[in-house]
Amino acid sequence: MRNTFAKIVWWLLPTTLLACAGDPPPAKQTSSTILYMDKPAASWYEATPIGNGRLGGMVYGGVTRDTIRTNDDTFWSGEPRDLQRPGTYKVLPEIRKLLLEEKNQEAQNVIDANLLGPWNQNYMPLADILLEWPGDGNVSGYRRELDLNRGVVTITYAQNGINYKRELFASYPDQAIVMNISTDKKNAIEFTAGLGSQIESGVKVEDGQIVIDGQAPYHTDPNYTGVHPPVYKEGKGMRFEGRLLVKQEGGSLTPSGDKLHVKDATSATLAFMAATSFNGFDKDPYTNGKDEKAICRKYLTSLEAKKYSDLYKAHVADYASLFGRVSIDLGESAEAALPINRRIADYKPSMDPALTALYFQFGRYLLISASRPGSQPANLQGIWNQDMQPAWSANWTINCNAEINYWPAEITNLSECHAPMFDMIRETSVDGAKTAKNLYNSRGWMAHHNLDIWRTTWMVGGTGLYSLFQVGGAWLCQHIWEHYLFTLDEDFLKDHYDLLKNASLFYLDNIQTDRDGYLVTSPSESFENGFVKPDGETGWACIGSAQDMQIIRALFENTMKAADILNDGAFKEDVSKAYAKLAPMKISPRTGQLQEWNDDWEPSNPASGQVGHGWAFAVGNQITLRGTPELAQAFRKTIDYRRPGYSYNSGSWTGTFPAVYWARFEEPDSVQRVIDRHFDLALSPNLTCEFMKSWQIDGNLGITTAITEMLLQSHAGEISLLPALPAKYPAGSVTGLRVRGGYEVDIFWKDGKLTKAVIKADRTKKDEVIPVRYGGIVKAVKLAKGETVILDGSLE
Known part of the structure; x- marks a missing residue:
């Protein structure tokens, strides 16, 4: 009995011992914050992601061999390149003339022959942490658990009568991936640690550390251009260094070639730190790069004197300060006790409501892990990549994917995680000004559809x-305005107003007059979609696609509002004149659908899943259910015809857009249908979103947004409570969500009906009267600055 009690006490030690006096109590573990596997990962798509914004790791959790595959968010192939071709704009008059003459095929031939450039570079894998354990692998009680409340992975199992435990996390305060190993038996820990990489590199041991250094390729091609080996050049390419510090209590630590061997230890702590020579988007990382070795030594000096308990507490306090702002409960079910791979494999639409809440919180976890102040923004795979030629280069695709990554930032109370996006916009505007001049003969700045580091x-x-997506920069600017709407931070708006202003300036110079006298983009394309003309001709080159014009209209509106706030009346007047002449959205007299093109053409592939002209409904607010009912119903006819929620596997953006469409149409069964398809067809065993056999993180983050919007919306000038609550979640709650205007909202419901809403005016600048909607009830609610109002189901 005594030995059994001792084992129970030991099993509690990692949480109870580390919860020192004065620490906040740990958040309650629920089915919306815990996911686990009952076996080690057999592949990348079963591994558990960890990250601190800059460093990412995929934890496999093996018991004889373990791997943690790491990434540094700045580690890319290539170097700064001048891709500008001055004078290219001289071909535009020919293209524009052909388009006005409806010679679209000829126009696109001229575009492809004269305007295209080289491909992006690739985001690179960094190093693998490699661990070897003695034994035959026969273990019992294996569990690899990710606790979203703490941002900690815990691996537990029993072997030969000994209970083993590993805790892993990626620390933002200490800029390291940390692992602690413990058992319930003294002097029972033995393992060998090493480092490796797919990158050309060398490994050595020094001072209780394993050191790896190497250099990224000078050039890599995207995976879709064919398999081409990476090109290495002496004196070219980004350098990196990684250090694995190993500290043990008891036993011995000895070098074994380029590895370290721990034997007879009572506990051990490993810390991996890494740095690259990246010194900014405009500096050669080899000849003008940072000293990656000095940066690593700085991390090491800060970290090596700290105890594991210090590292753990600093990580949990930092991480929980973000994650803990929002809680969600969509109901419990027996399936929630299953390993996550089983929950996904066995998923049925009528089952496991808690999986939706878990997916929502997992999305928030991924954004915190992949995007922190000072890091790169989350790319197509967030921060995690195992391939030398990752899908679509793991770049920032700004014709939707990069933007979708940040849809949850403001609404799920992670505003700080939005910061890397704003840094990227600022950096992009530099080359964007050159492209505006050389390709379009315009002032201001712009960006097309792809960015690399x-x-x-x-x-x-x-x-x-x-590649001809000339509103990429304008869409990025939507994030600046949205951040202001949620935070009301005028200093932020002042600091970023020039980006809005100069993006608008580009269109003031570049938009052209169409046959009806409206201002349009020319040349244009519509979200990678082709068209069929009434005479059967197919193509993609056009003028004034609806999505282009929706995005430019939003940019102009936002810029004019910012100009009002910042007293730039002269520029507002310039924008307003052009704004009045922008081509309006059109409803086809033939089909009653919202037109995707300036002309009434059919899509060549209606089932592609990409419905670009829904931008004004799902991203902007030029189309709203009640504000513009005629346009809303025309778009409803469009998606009834195009059925985007059924395309591909409803993964990535192919699921996120229709899920948000249906949420904003306030049709809960349709929202849930898309979520069900997403869960059934698009998820890997580790809960990441698979798209065309690759993890694409915008699927995770976009569906997180759709789940939020079925519970709370604010894009239409009112706070709308439970606008699209599916019947699958009859009772529940969500707390800590944010809405435009500087408010935080908590919502509670039972039997499918609102029971209570709490609205806190914690960021407002002055007293306000806001319309609050629940179903058909709309109430004007008075909120004083800093006040909290509690409403019941009748909004009283």
Whole structure:
């Protein structure tokens, strides 16, 4: 009995011992914050992601061999490149003339022959932490758990009568991946640690550390151009260094070639730190790079004197200060006790309501892990990549994917995680101003559809069907305005107003007059979609696609509002004149649908899943259910015809857009149908979103947004409570969500009906009267600055 009690006490030690006096109590563990596997990962898609914004790791959790695959968010192939071709704009009059003459095929041939540039570079894998354990692998009670409340992975199992435990996390305060190993038996820990990399590198042991250094390729091609080996050049390419510090209590630590061997230890702590020579998007990382070795030594000096308990407490306090702002309960079910891979494999639409809440919180976890102040923004795979040629280069695709990554930032109370996006916009505007001048003969700045870490904005290769997306920069600017609407931070707006102003200036110079006298983009394309004309001709090159015009209209509106706030009346007047002449959205007299093109054409592939002209409904607010009912119903007819929620596997953006569409149409069954398809078809065993056999993180983050919007909306000028609550969640709550205007909102419901809403005016600048909607009830609620109002189901 005594031995059993001792084992129970030991099993509690990692949480109870570390919860020192004065620490806040740990958040309650629920089915919306815990996911686990009952076996080690057999592949990348079963591993558990950890990250601190800059460093990412995928934890496999093996018992004889373990791997943690790491990434540094700045580690890319290539170097700054000048892709500008001065004078290219001289071909535009020919293209524009052909488009006005409806010679679209000829126009796109000229575009592809004259305007395209080289491909992006690739985001690189960094180093693998490699651990070897003695034994035959026969273990019992294996569990690899990710606790979203703490941002900690815990691996536990029993072997030969000994209970083993590993805790892992990626620390933002200490800029390291940390692992602690413990058992319930003294002097029972033995393992060998090493480092490796797919990158050309060398490994050595020094002073109780394993050190790896190497150099990224000078050039890599995207995976879709064919398999080409990376190109290495002496004196070219980004350098990196990684250090694995190993400290043990008891036993011995000895070098074994380029590895370290721990034997007979009572506990051990490993800390991996890494740095690259990246010194900004505009500096050669080899000849003008940072000293990656000095940066690593700085991390090491700060970290090596600290105890594991200090590292743990600093990490949990930092991480929980973000994650703990929002809680969600959508109901419990028996399935929640299953390993996450089983929950996904066995998922049925009528089952496991708690999986939706878990997916929501997992999305928030991924954004915290991949995007922190000072880091790069989350890319197509967030921060995690195992391939030398990752899908779509793991870049920032700004014709939707990069933006979708940040849809949850403000509404799920992670405003700080939005900061890297704003840094990228600022950096992009530098080359974007050159592209505006050289390709369009315009002032201001712009960007097309792809960015890498070197922030080049010229059109990439292939075809203009996707690379001619001249509103990428304008869409990025939507994030600046949204951040202001949620935070009301006028200092932020002042600091970023020039980006809005100069993005608008580009369109003031560049938009053209169409046959009806309206201002439009020319040349244009519509979100990688082709069209069919009434005479059967197919193509993609056009003028004034609806999505282009929606995004430019939003940019102009936001810029004019910012100009009002910041007293720039002269520029507002310039914008307002052009704004009045922008081509309006059109409803097809033939089909009653919202037109995707300036002309009434059919999509060549209606089932593609990409419905670009829903931008004004799902991203902006030029189309709203009650504010513009005619346009809303025309778009409803469009998606009834196009059925985007059924395309591909409803993964990535192919699920996120329709899920948000249906949330804003306030049709809960349709929202849930998309979520069900997403869970059934698009998820890997570790809960990451798979798209075309690759993790694409905007699927996770976009569905997180859709789940939020079925519970709370504020885009239409009112706070709307439970606008699209599916019947699957009859009772529940969500707390800590944010809405535009500087408010935080908590919502509680039972039997499918609102029971209580709490609205806190914690960021407002003055007393306000805000309309609050629940179903058909709308109430004007008076909120004094700093006040909290509690409403019941009748909004009283």
